[in-house]
Amino acid sequence: MLVITDENCPPTDFQSAPWNTASLVTPQHAVRRLWNEEALHKFSSSGGKVIISCKAEDIIKGEQLTLREQYALAAQGSNSREKGKQQWLNQDLPDLIEFTVGMKVMVTQNVETDLDITNGVRGTIVGIILHPDEPISRETEHTELKLQNLPLYILVKMGRT
Numbered sequence: 785m786l787v788i789t790d791e792n793c794p795p796t797d798f799q800s801a802p803w804n805t806a807s808l809v810t811p812q813h814a815v816r817r818l819w820n821e822e823a824l825h826k827f828s829s830s831g832g833k834v835i836i837s838c839k840a841e842d843i844i845k846g847e848q849l850t851l852r853e854q855y856a857l858a859a860q861g862s863n864s865r866e867k868g869k870q871q872w873l874n875q876d877l878p879d880l881i882e883f884t885v886g887m888k889v890m891v892t893q894n895v896e897t898d899l900d901i902t903n904g905v906r907g908t909i910v911g912i913i914l915h916p917d918e919p920i921s922r923e924t925e926h927t928e929l930k931l932q933n934l935p936l937y938i939l940v941k942m943g944r945t
Contacts, residue, residue, distance in 0.1 A: 817878060824882055828927070833884040836912060838931040840881050885909055889940055900945050911939035 787793060796803055810816055828835045842849050842857060849857065883889075887909045895901040914920070915933035 821882070824884065824887060827887060828884055831886060833886060835882050835884050835928045836931060836935075837880050837882045837928065838934055840879055841934065883909060883912070883938065885912060901942065905942060905944065907940040907942040909938055910941045913937050913939070 798804060798806070810819075824835065827833065842854070844853065889907050889909060891901055891903055891905045891907075894903055913936045914931065915936055918931060918933050920929070
């Protein structure tokens with residue numbers, strides 16, 4: 785383990801091996817977000833990948849939350865289940881989510897324990913299927929694409945299932 789703030793720490797070049805593939809362990813959301821954002825932009829620029837971004841949304845059964853539901857959600861501050869109505873909260877996600885094909889991802893909740901899709905499992909985005917109504921100009925070359933609609937789905941190849 786490398787503690788960068790330690791005065792005895794040797795100079796570390798995060799652009800070369802083995803540090804260019806190092807994982808960050810931090811209890812700070814802000815540090816993790818900045819690290820992930822920087823890693824995504826570095827990955828995108830080195831591989832010529834398009835960064836796709838879309839607005840994070842809280843929905844219930846495919847519908848936008850009403851103002852009353854948004855207020856209740858903000859006041860609640862954690863996951864809950866109502867009678868037959870499951871709420872998936874954004875789990876402190878940023879307002880804008882960025883991703884690209886080839887990007888590494890990690891599951892942060894137990895989704896399907898029988899299939900080993902559990903907290904901590906890693907995978908790679910292998911495909912992004914956009915909404916058919918997404919207005920995309922094929923004429924210009926993009927380095928970033930801001931979606932107006934949520935993707936239909938994102939295909940992730942898990943490291944193990």
